[in-house]
Amino acid sequence: MWLIVGIAILTALTGCGGSEVVAYISVDQPFAEPILASFTARTGIIVRPLFDTEAAKTVGIVSRLRAETARPQADVFWNSEFAHTFQLAREGLFESYSPPTASDIPTMYRDPKGFWTCIGARARVLLINTDLVASGTEPKRLIDLVSNRWQPGQVAVSSPLFGTGLTHAAAMYAESGEAAMLDFFVRLKRNGGLFLDGNALVRDRIVAGALPCGLIDSDDALVALTHHAPVKMILPDQGPNGSGTLLIPNSVSLIKRAPHPQEARMLVDFLVSAENEILLAQGESRQIPVRPHLQSKCGWLPPEGVKAYPTPLQNIAGALGSSSFALKNLFLK
Known part of the structure; x- marks a missing residue:
């Protein structure tokens, strides 16, 4: 609830209602669209998404982000996995940003430099x-x-x-x-x-x-x-x-020199929030929250939990x- 109130207050103070944010997204479109609609309903900010194709999952968007480095077109990268995000962070494509809504996410899922935050895993x-x-x-x-x-x-x-x-x-x-x-x-x-x-x-x-x-x-x-x-x-x-079973979390990053930096931060705040992890857990994709206290929300994990693949x-x-x-x-x- 505090997230909704905070975003509403920020929207009122800055007058960004009705503005837009561009998001490059490799999450399956049917899973992502309800999340984006929830964000727009709460903020009035229209999300302009670019989705990757199934046959070029993530790789197509990664190539596009690299090609646009000198003149970024996107504000936010919502990746269905993490490895390419980490790679792009090393290449300097992201802005350092530590979203306040991610403070309860375990540190292993947050970049200490603020270049990425991981959420719901498959x-x-x-x-x-x-x-x-x-x-x-x-x-x-x-x-x-x-x-x-x-x-x-x-x-x-x-x-x-x-x-x-x-x-x-x-x-x-x-x-x-x-x-x-x-x-x-x-x-x-x-x-x-x-x-x-x-x-x-x-x-x-x-x-x-x-x-x-x-x-x-x-x-x-x-x-x-x-x-x-x-x-x-x-x-x-x-x-x-x-x-152990490999768990692959989503990752969210703010693009360096984003065209809409204020709206971009608001979208990042929403995507990495506990509220959104619950939406992902209870939606059709039933993703596993990275916040341990929310993992029961996905409803399909065995009572004893999951033995995860040990590699960092x-x-x-x-x-x-x-x-x-x-x-x-x-x-x-």
């Missing part, structure tokens, strides 16, 4: 078609996807060249090294695994019964479950001997370039 999950995979035989680990039990064309993942597929590959690289990361994808490719242009395409083929299992993001899996599709979502690599976010982001180079040599040569 999990990288296994999705299986329950008509095609018998109960008790479901894959439980990421490595199970390269098992000889699967015939060619029975396992699919989103392309590891962009989006959360690339972020996941970078996490594997950072945790286990290049050889182990490449070994997973080489084995998957050799076994006839499919590499599709986006998590939604993987989900849709599993829902349609075209293949039994795949690796996607939890928000895409939860859409299928909401529509009562014959699927089951599995958090991989749990238990005492598991390496900064290490994963640091491995992005090396893993991308190695994967391009594997898939594009």
Whole structure:
């Protein structure tokens, strides 16, 4: 409530009602639009969004931000992952800003220099078609996807060249090294695994019964479950001997020399607020709040919680370039 009052007071004092802010967004459009509408309803500020395509998730916007460095067109970058955001922060594309609404976010999700703030996370999950995979035989680990039990064309993942597929590959690289990361994808490719242009395409083929299992993001899996599709979502690599499930938070940054700096700060304040984390948790994407006391709001986590992948976010982001180079040599040569 204090956030709404604060924004309303600021709007009244500055006369920015009816003004606009430009946001570059790689979050799926159906998930982001209700959030933006809530912001506009509270402030009167119109958000002009530019969304990335599913087939070029995040990478397209990142390239555009780099191209516009000398003359920025965007005010805010709302990224569906964090690795590219961290990379752009190192390149000096963002303005330092520590939003007051993020003061209760754990420090591991806030840049000490103020260049980024992380919010609601998605999990990288296994999705299986329950008509095609018998109960008790479901894959439980990421490595199970390269098992000889699967015939060619029975396992699919989103392309590891962009989006959360690339972020996941970078996490594997950072945790286990290049050889182990490449070994997973080489084995998957050799076994006839499919590499599709986006998590939604993987989900849709599993829902349609075209293949039994795949690796996607939890928000895409939860859409299928909401529509009562014959699927089951599995958090991989749990238990005492598991390496943990990769959690990928959103990230929000203020663009350096933003054309609408005042409105940009207000949008950042809203996006990283506890109020918005609850909206993301209770919306269709059911994202996991990074604020521990809000995590029950998403309504789907097991009572014991999630054993998370142990690699620090900064290490994963640091491995992005090396893993991308190695994967391009594997898939594009």
